[in-house]
Amino acid sequence: xxxxxxxxxxxxxxxxxxxxxxxxxxxxxxxxxxxxxxxxxxxxxxxxxxxxxxxxxxxxxxxxxxxxxxxxxxxxxxxxxxxxxxxxxxxxxxxxxxxxxxxxxxxxxxxxxxxxxxxxxx
Amino acid sequence: xxxxxxxxxxxxxxxxxxxxxxxxxxxxxxxxxxxxxxxxxxxxxxxxxxxxxxxxxxxxxxxxxxxxxxxxxxxxxxxxxxxxxxxxxxxxxxxxxxxxxxxxxxx
Numbered sequence: 001x002x003x004x005x006x007x008x009x010x011x012x013x014x015x016x017x018x019x020x021x022x023x024x025x026x027x028x029x030x031x032x033x034x035x036x037x038x039x040x041x042x043x044x045x046x047x048x049x050x051x052x053x054x055x056x057x058x059x060x061x062x063x064x065x066x067x068x069x070x071x072x073x074x075x076x077x078x079x080x081x082x083x084x085x086x087x088x089x090x091x092x093x094x095x096x097x098x099x100x101x102x103x104x105x106x107x108x109x110x111x112x113x114x115x116x117x118x119x120x121x122x
Numbered sequence: 123x124x125x126x127x128x129x130x131x132x133x134x135x136x137x138x139x140x141x142x143x144x145x146x147x148x149x150x151x152x153x154x155x156x157x158x159x160x161x162x163x164x165x166x167x168x169x170x171x172x173x174x175x176x177x178x179x180x181x182x183x184x185x186x187x188x189x190x191x192x193x194x195x196x197x198x199x200x201x202x203x204x205x206x207x208x209x210x211x212x213x214x215x216x217x218x219x220x221x222x223x224x225x226x227x228x229x
Binding site for chain 1: 154156158160164165166167168171177209211213214216217218219220221222223
């Protein structure tokens, strides 16, 4: 059974930084593209970032480009999201989501973590 | 960016009803559309991908159709476990965009 477990969320002041982690088990992690998807309180889903198999290709939502960086450590079956210059509008539950092995299936999500809450507030 | 418009935003229905949710894309996404179900406090769950392919383990009362710009999710006979919020997602191009969601409520 595939399991994705996020951690690293919390309360941070505007302008601050956080690094989220997502540990995967029950799969050959290095074979899959991975994404982060967020959900502001009471709102819908918003894709944030994607990283390809091998980690050589990444993409981010325009509103987080230059502030967020997605990365992966296949030796530790772990996905990361480094978030800098955080804003109030980044407040959300952040989900780690598994994509497929080949384009375009890498861009739809068949397994999700339980999410980690990031609150940006002074 | 591609825009995804879901309708209705709220749907009231009864157990046993047949319901349909619509998702429209602002430009063609061929068949690169997924549907998810989300219950309160839980992560989304993939139901349908490639517009009409049923994810493994998902009950056959769920079905998807459409291509190009117009898509539908149909639940043939609502069960109590189906009352949730449903989202479509285009994965034809970046940025990946979700529809605004349809909350399916008990009438």
